[in-house]
Amino acid sequence: MRWAEPAADATNLKKEHLVALQLGFFRCAPIARWRGCWLPLCAAALLTHGTLVFAAGAAGAGGAPLAATPSAARPSGAEPAAGAPAQAPLHPCTAPESAQPPLAPLPQALAQAIRERVHNLVGGEIYSVCPTPFGLYEVVVDAEVIYVDERVHYLLAGNAFDLRTQQNLTAHRKEEAFRVDFKTLPLQMAVKTVRGSGAHVLAVFEDPNCPYCKRFEKDIATLSDTTIYTFLYPILSRDINAADDSYPKARAIWCAPDRTLAWAQVMLEGKRLAPPPAECKPPLDDILALGQKLHVTGTPTLLFADGRRAPGAIPLEQVQEMIDAAEKAQAPAASVAPAGAPGAH
Numbered sequence: 001m002r003w004a005e006p007a008a009d010a011t012n013l014k015k016e017h018l019v020a021l022q023l024g025f026f027r028c029a030p031i032a033r034w035r036g037c038w039l040p041l042c043a044a045a046l047l048t049h050g051t052l053v054f055a056a057g058a059a060g061a062g063g064a065p066l067a068a069t070p071s072a073a074r075p076s077g078a079e080p081a082a083g084a085p086a087q088a089p090l091h092p093c094t095a096p097e098s099a100q101p102p103l104a105p106l107p108q109a110l111a112q113a114i115r116e117r118v119h120n121l122v123g124g125e126i127y128s129v130c131p132t133p134f135g136l137y138e139v140v141v142d143a144e145v146i147y148v149d150e151r152v153h154y155l156l157a158g159n160a161f162d163l164r165t166q167q168n169l170t171a172h173r174k175e176e177a178f179r180v181d182f183k184t185l186p187l188q189m190a191v192k193t194v195r196g197s198g199a200h201v202l203a204v205f206e207d208p209n210c211p212y213c214k215r216f217e218k219d220i221a222t223l224s225d226t227t228i229y230t231f232l233y234p235i236l237s238r239d240i241n242a243a244d245d246s247y248p249k250a251r252a253i254w255c256a257p258d259r260t261l262a263w264a265q266v267m268l269e270g271k272r273l274a275p276p277p278a279e280c281k282p283p284l285d286d287i288l289a290l291g292q293k294l295h296v297t298g299t300p301t302l303l304f305a306d307g308r309r310a311p312g313a314i315p316l317e318q319v320q321e322m323i324d325a326a327e328k329a330q331a332p333a334a335s336v337a338p339a340g341a342p343g344a345h
Contacts (some may be wrong), residue, residue, distance in 0.1 A: 090115065091140075093130035094176060103131045110150070114139065117152035127177065132169075134160065143295030145170050175335030178328050180294060189283045189290075190229035191259045198227040200323050203303040205233040205291055208249040208266050210299045216313035217267040223316065227321065230263060231287050233299055247284065249273070254282035305329075 029099055090111055093103075113127040113197040114137055119126055124141040125280040132138050147156040159170040201342065202223075220228075232254060234246035242248065249266065255276030256262035265271035291301075302310040304318065306326035310318070 003193055016168070029051070045204050051163070062082055090126075091126060091128045091177075094173075106131050108141070114150070115146065115154060118146075118148060121152060122155075130345065133162070138173065141176065143297065145173050145177070161181045178295060180303050180309065180311065182303060182305050182307060185229070186286075186290065188231050189287055190231045191263050193228040193230065193251065193260050193263070195223055195228070196225035198225065199228070200226040201305050201326060202226055202323060203229040203231065205231045205287075205296045205303075206267075207234050207236045207300040208232065208247050208253060209234075209236045209244075209246040212313040213300045216300045217264075219313065219316045220267070220319060223319065232282070232284060232286055232292070233291050233296065234284060235288070235291070235299065243272075243275070248275075250284055251280070251282050252276050252285070256279035301319070 002143070011194070037164055049163040055288050056326070093106065104128065105156060114129045116127045118124075118129075118139050118141060123139070124144075128138075129275060130138045132147065139146050139148055147160065159168055161168055182203065190203065202214075206216075232250035234250045236246050237247040240247040250304070252275065253259060253262045253266060253274040256273060262273055266273065298311055300311075302322075304316070304322050306324040306328065306329040307320065310322060314322075
């Protein structure tokens with residue numbers, strides 16, 4: 001069954017009543033909200049390297065784990081709902097370099113069964129199902145990496161670390177799974193800023209009202225020999241009729257005689273631009289659709305020539321390091337992200 005609403009015995013609970021968590025032992029709560037769905041859960045929290053990891057097992061109305069009643073986890077036969085669109089073939093798995101012994105390939109039938117169960121329970125587009133060195137199965141769903149058991153009775157959302165190598169396995173998998181083919185970006189829809197020779201390239205999704213974007217712009221003011229493509233991404237927009245709203249600001253920047261100068265004036269000087277002419281039609285809606293397709297959920301989001309991304313206002317030193325690494329890689333991002341993957345075109 002799909003849990004889209006609270007369980008019958010939890011109808012008086014508000015949405016704020018999420019999973020009750022206490023470090024050191026399990027504690028159950030009637031419902032929890034994850035990815036927009038209400039789920040009955042029994043959860044535990046573990047603080048690992050500063051990351052709060054949720055290990056969640058589905059529970060019935062009385063709190064009994066569904067492992068005792070597997071038939072309740074999904075309809076009999078595990079078939080998708082009638083009329084549901086067929087999903088694309090699963091993408092191949094890449095095992096962590098530290099996996100010893102090497103992981104055995106996941107049988108196709110098992111991978112498909114896990115995919116269908118995750119899709120039926122939490123929805124989303126599922127791109128891969130892979131084994132892990134720690135016994136769970138990694139599932140790439142939309143722009144997230146989660147971990148489930150074989151019968152999808154338990155779900156873990158958070159970062160998994162290999163303590164031997166200090167590697168964040170989840171972050172590494174996200175980096176590989178959500179690479180973008182830089183060459184296919186519609187750069188004609190971006191504000192182009194050339195520093196020095198402009199030999200290196202960087203694309204950034206930014207909102208003109210985003211305080212982190214303004215700080216980021218000040219930090220990279222000294223970035224040399226780089227061409228920066230800024231996609232005006234007004235996701236903080238609330239009222240497009242208000243002069244200080246993100247959308248009108250982005251429109252004024254795009255419609256200015258000199259977009260590069262207008263962008264710098266708004267972000268570095270706090271200048272208020274004159275309203276643009278009514279006939280100017282900036283590609284803001286197309287950029288918003290592009291960001292949604294690439295799973296850009298916050299600003300600033302940086303995209304590098306090798307397809308890697310960095311969410312947030314990272315320091316100038318890290319920006320330069322990632323630009324240099326992208327130049328050295330010399331590997332087309334299209335060979336990393338299979339067709340149909342998040343960010344692939």
